[in-house]
Amino acid sequence: MITRRALLANGAKVAVGTVYYGTLASFLTGCGSSDDDDSKETPIIKVLAGGLMVVNPVICVGCRRCEIACSWSHGTSAVSPSTARIKVDKNLNFGPLGVQANYVEQRGEQGDRTIVPSTCRQCDVCMTVCPEKAIYINETTGARIVDESLCVGCGYCADKCPQQVITIDKITRKSLKCDLCEGNPNCAQVCPTGAIKFYTWESAVAAVEQHEKYLTLI
Amino acid sequence: MSSKFGGWAGYILRVNLTTSKISKETTEKYHDYIGGMGIGYKVLWDNHVDGIKATDEENRLVISAGPLSGSGAICSARTTITSRNPVIRGHLITDGHFGGHFSPELKFAGYDAIIIEGKSPTPVWLKILDDKVTIEPADSLWGLGIFDTFAAISKMMGQQAQVAAIGPAGENLVAQSTFQTQGGHSAGGHGSVLGSKKFKGIGIIGTGRVEIAESTTNEQLRALDDHILGIIGANNQGVVPHDPQSWAEFNAGISRWRGGPGVTWGAADEPVMLEETPWDDHQKVGMRTSMAEMYFGREEANKIFKRPGGCHSCPIRCFCELKNPKMKTEYNLPTEYITNTCMGFLDPWYSMGKPGNGEKKTDIMTIGGYYMDNLAIWSAYGQLSHIMREFTKRSFWEVLLPAEEFAAINWEQYANLDAHFMQDYYTRIGLAKSYNGSNYFGRFLGTGLHNFINDEGELYNIQDVLDDVESPRMAGLTFALESDAEENLLGKTYSVFLDEGVHVFNRSMVGGLHHASEAAGQVGALLATVFNRDPQCHSHINLINCGLPYAKIAEVAESMWGENAFDPVKHYKAMNVAKAKFAKWCLVKNVLHDSLTVCNWMFPLLVSPDVNKNYLGDSSIESQMFSLVTGIETSEQELDDKAERVLQLHRALSVLQMKEPDQRNNHDALCEWVYDMDPDKIFGEEGTIKMDRADIQIGLDLFYAEMGWDNATGVPTRATLEKFNLGFAADKLEGLGLLPA
Numbered sequence: 001m002i003t004r005r006a007l008l009a010n011g012a013k014v015a016v017g018t019v020y021y022g023t024l025a026s027f028l029t030g031c032g033s034s035d036d037d038d039s040k041e042t043p044i045i046k047v048l049a050g051g052l053m054v055v056n057p058v059i060c061v062g063c064r065r066c067e068i069a070c071s072w073s074h075g076t077s078a079v080s081p082s083t084a085r086i087k088v089d090k091n092l093n094f095g096p097l098g099v100q101a102n103y104v105e106q107r108g109e110q111g112d113r114t115i116v117p118s119t120c121r122q123c124d125v126c127m128t129v130c131p132e133k134a135i136y137i138n139e140t141t142g143a144r145i146v147d148e149s150l151c152v153g154c155g156y157c158a159d160k161c162p163q164q165v166i167t168i169d170k171i172t173r174k175s176l177k178c179d180l181c182e183g184n185p186n187c188a189q190v191c192p193t194g195a196i197k198f199y200t201w202e203s204a205v206a207a208v209e210q211h212e213k214y215l216t217l218i
Numbered sequence: 219m220s221s222k223f224g225g226w227a228g229y230i231l232r233v234n235l236t237t238s239k240i241s242k243e244t245t246e247k248y249h250d251y252i253g254g255m256g257i258g259y260k261v262l263w264d265n266h267v268d269g270i271k272a273t274d275e276e277n278r279l280v281i282s283a284g285p286l287s288g289s290g291a292i293c294s295a296r297t298t299i300t301s302r303n304p305v306i307r308g309h310l311i312t313d314g315h316f317g318g319h320f321s322p323e324l325k326f327a328g329y330d331a332i333i334i335e336g337k338s339p340t341p342v343w344l345k346i347l348d349d350k351v352t353i354e355p356a357d358s359l360w361g362l363g364i365f366d367t368f369a370a371i372s373k374m375m376g377q378q379a380q381v382a383a384i385g386p387a388g389e390n391l392v393a394q395s396t397f398q399t400q401g402g403h404s405a406g407g408h409g410s411v412l413g414s415k416k417f418k419g420i421g422i423i424g425t426g427r428v429e430i431a432e433s434t435t436n437e438q439l440r441a442l443d444d445h446i447l448g449i450i451g452a453n454n455q456g457v458v459p460h461d462p463q464s465w466a467e468f469n470a471g472i473s474r475w476r477g478g479p480g481v482t483w484g485a486a487d488e489p490v491m492l493e494e495t496p497w498d499d500h501q502k503v504g505m506r507t508s509m510a511e512m513y514f515g516r517e518e519a520n521k522i523f524k525r526p527g528g529c530h531s532c533p534i535r536c537f538c539e540l541k542n543p544k545m546k547t548e549y550n551l552p553t554e555y556i557t558n559t560c561m562g563f564l565d566p567w568y569s570m571g572k573p574g575n576g577e578k579k580t581d582i583m584t585i586g587g588y589y590m591d592n593l594a595i596w597s598a599y600g601q602l603s604h605i606m607r608e609f610t611k612r613s614f615w616e617v618l619l620p621a622e623e624f625a626a627i628n629w630e631q632y633a634n635l636d637a638h639f640m641q642d643y644y645t646r647i648g649l650a651k652s653y654n655g656s657n658y659f660g661r662f663l664g665t666g667l668h669n670f671i672n673d674e675g676e677l678y679n680i681q682d683v684l685d686d687v688e689s690p691r692m693a694g695l696t697f698a699l700e701s702d703a704e705e706n707l708l709g710k711t712y713s714v715f716l717d718e719g720v721h722v723f724n725r726s727m728v729g730g731l732h733h734a735s736e737a738a739g740q741v742g743a744l745l746a747t748v749f750n751r752d753p754q755c756h757s758h759i760n761l762i763n764c765g766l767p768y769a770k771i772a773e774v775a776e777s778m779w780g781e782n783a784f785d786p787v788k789h790y791k792a793m794n795v796a797k798a799k800f801a802k803w804c805l806v807k808n809v810l811h812d813s814l815t816v817c818n819w820m821f822p823l824l825v826s827p828d829v830n831k832n833y834l835g836d837s838s839i840e841s842q843m844f845s846l847v848t849g850i851e852t853s854e855q856e857l858d859d860k861a862e863r864v865l866q867l868h869r870a871l872s873v874l875q876m877k878e879p880d881q882r883n884n885h886d887a888l889c890e891w892v893y894d895m896d897p898d899k900i901f902g903e904e905g906t907i908k909m910d911r912a913d914i915q916i917g918l919d920l921f922y923a924e925m926g927w928d929n930a931t932g933v934p935t936r937a938t939l940e941k942f943n944l945g946f947a948a949d950k951l952e953g954l955g956l957l958p959a
Contacts, residue, residue, distance in 0.1 A: 058486050061504045061535045062527055068290030073436045079290045080326055080427035081378075090378040092319065093400050099373040104553040109401050110368055113524050113539040113555055114487070170425070190443065192504030192533035
């Protein structure tokens with residue numbers, strides 16, 4: 001269960017040099033608002049203009065154009081659900097938790113027809129576990145980016161990713177992950193229902209909470 | 219990358235079930251045939267064996283993708299299945315197709331096609347994990363319905379597997395059976411071919427990639443994608459909305475652009491109430507089609523429609539993902555969900571007499587759709603269902619079936635439009651001889667109409683036929699409805715060639731009506747002559763049903779093929795060269811799509827919703843896609859020529875398989891009703907779609923001329939075959955005395 005505080009904290013905690021208007025206490029607890037001291041606000045931490053991609057499973061229609069656009073805009077443009085940094089393929093038919101005995105009751109095209117693509121939450125895990133410190137934050141977009149010059153393709157990030165959206169490229173042996181396309185995400189551009197959108201840390205909470213509901217067994 | 223080109227994976231798998239040998243061949247020798255259908259027909263030509271049945275060991279079946287499949291090009295995820303077809307007289311070759319996500323996965327695994335040959339002694343399935351390809355025992359899968367088969371194979375391989383399989387119908391060697399992939403996608407006519415090989419299905423996981431040509435950039439791919447989005451409409455290229463929307467100059471009832479105010483995805487977890495879907499809003503393209511209301515009516519659709527769905531890479535989403543709780547609560551099905559886009563819903567509806575919108579129709583279509591797909595039954599574009607409806611209407615079953623069997627069928631349910639009827643009905647068809655009890659009914663409906671009629675289309679005693687009696691008696695059916703008097707048929711011996719109601723269109727092939735004379739006069743009629751089953755061609759539909767005013771459509775048709783290429787429906791004029799050119803163009807584009815693979819239910823895009831473009835589209839999209847993905851700069855004409863090569867080869871192969879030099883009279887003949895319907899009207903009079911025999915013969919003259927086929931026989935000439943580098947086909951036909959002098 002993602003809390004507003006956790007999301008915001010994640011965005012702010014590791015981004016030194018951000019600005020947050022409010023008291024430190026309210027920031028850390030997620031309670032109270034910046035309206036409390038309108039006339040006496042002092043900048044403490046600046047919030048990055050960053051965020052994450054989240055899919056609304058209610059209106060995802062399973063076309064996988066997001067995967068396609070992601071493929072086209074990276075590397076040699078070769079198309080592959082393996083190298084795409086958004087994962088639809090693995091959840092498409094039976095939902096995020098694999099083939100259950102009562103598959104007709106679960107998610108996916110063979111179940112209740114809900115498709116639950118997995119997107120990068122731009123969290124800290126991959127950054128934290130990388131033994132080469134090859135993952136850093138893009139100051140402009142807030143995306144966690146792989147520095148290919150440092151990446152050795154060990155696969156630890158892919159293994160530990162909570163969303164399982166990282167792959168190691170079979171040919172280049174580099175970690176492939178969502179980089180928010182330098183601020184103009186290709187997946188969102190091509191989605192025919194607007195199911196996938198970019199959310200700022202603030203606005204993402206409701207979308208992530210909704211997505212989370214689809215990650216459990218029915 | 220195994221090839222210097224983008225697009226093709228580079229390899230074709232050949233799986234021999236007799237020897238259990240699996241080998242790989244290069245795709246390069248098929249590049250002139252593009253891929254998909256082209257690979258299918260070239261393999262079938264190369265491996266031709268005379269006079270065999272579709273279910274004989276020597277028959278091969280090809281499952282093929284094209285260079286575009288999996289590339290992400292819009293609407294590029296079709297798969298073509300090519301083999302002999304037991305529903306067709308002579309078991310001639312046909313191509314079936316399905317969409318979904320199968321051909322992209324085949325490409326990601328590293329293959330352009332799979333050739334299945336031989337016969338396994340025990341049930342098997344093919345497991346493809348990139349370069350690890352194995353034949354696996356399918357004893358635990360044999361007998362499973364389609365949905366459980368998908369789950370079982372996915373459980374064994376991994377949840378991301380794409381699976382294609384036959385159901386109990388194919389296993390029971392029912393001729394009218396399908397080969398299906400997940401998502402409600404089914405290819406018709408070849409289920410029993412695989413059943414005879416004891417081949418249950420294929421599971422694929424592909425972790426590789428479809429290469430895009432090195433010279434092609436993301437900007438170019440996206441620019442073409444945006445260009446297509448600027449001209450694409452809704453399903454069947456409807457380019458105006460069905461109901462008025464503020465941004466649209468026109469609207470039309472024929473258009474499938476249904477998404478707009480009033481349409482609700484009511485079965486969604488949070489109902490989605492659609493707003494207007496402006497043509498230039500790229501984030502609303504997927505909402506345009508919302509096709510359930512076309513089949514169920516708005517009131518029912520708004521209750522049961524959860525979301526649209528469809529194939530990989532397609533923004534149009536023509537499939538309906540439906541939720542009807544009564545499937546579980548009332549009809550004891552394991553699920554309350556069913557997915558389909560057309561015949562899966564329409565077949566049950568046609569079978570039950572085409573009831574009006576309402577709960578009964580909804581139940582019939584959803585419950586019927588479930589049984590059809592789970593058993594994996596093929597109706598041959600409705601032929602099975604039309605026979606069911608018309609024979610019931612005519613009280614023929616009481617004559618045709620043994621008294622006990624007739625009494626065992628719950629006709630009361632049928633009369634009450636009770637969807638419970640669907641269970642026994644489809645089970646009889648799907649299980650055939652395995653059905654517990656006398657089942658001439660199901661076996662007749664599932665075996666292919668041609669087996670039960672004489673040269674005049676009159677029915678034999680179906681029990682005699684099914685009991686293999688050498689000289690079956692005639693059934694003795696007559697036209698006995700009051701309405702038959704209007705067609706001057708009352709009292710005559712019943713013939714399916716005379717009865718418009720069963721919709722047999724091509725007399726020679728006993729092929730079904732599918733966008734023929736009722737859609738586009740002689741153009742539609744000519745399309746029905748070439749393939750060995752219903753034509754499955756929508757090239758013409760994607761223009762003539764686009765919803766623009768007739769004058770605009772006629773203008774586009776004239777600019778493409780000449781004056782009077784397209785007459786208003788039900789007010790046809792005499793045959794002319796423009797119509798012959800239109801017909802040829804439709805077929806070439808259809809074959810092109812099934813080879814690339816691209817969806818022929820959307821393409822070609824001759825028109826667009828863009829008033830700034832004067833509603834014009836772009837017919838060269840396919841060649842632009844091909845050039846960008848493969849890196850081989852190819853013009854529209856050059857690509858069409860490759861497609862025409864495949865079409866010419868198809869014609870030559872039909873001639874070869876039939877050993878028939880006279881295609882005009884023995885392959886391309888149309889049913890009597892096509893000409894004789896509406897006896898109080900003459901051809902060309904307003905209000906009738908009837909054709910004229912002499913006019914259609916002229917149509918064949920002009921069409922053969924366009925195709926480079928011999929005027930008398932309709933067989934490709936040597937000159938034509940050589941023009942397409944098919945001299946080897948000319949040699950073969952000549953050696954057998956089948957080539958025109």
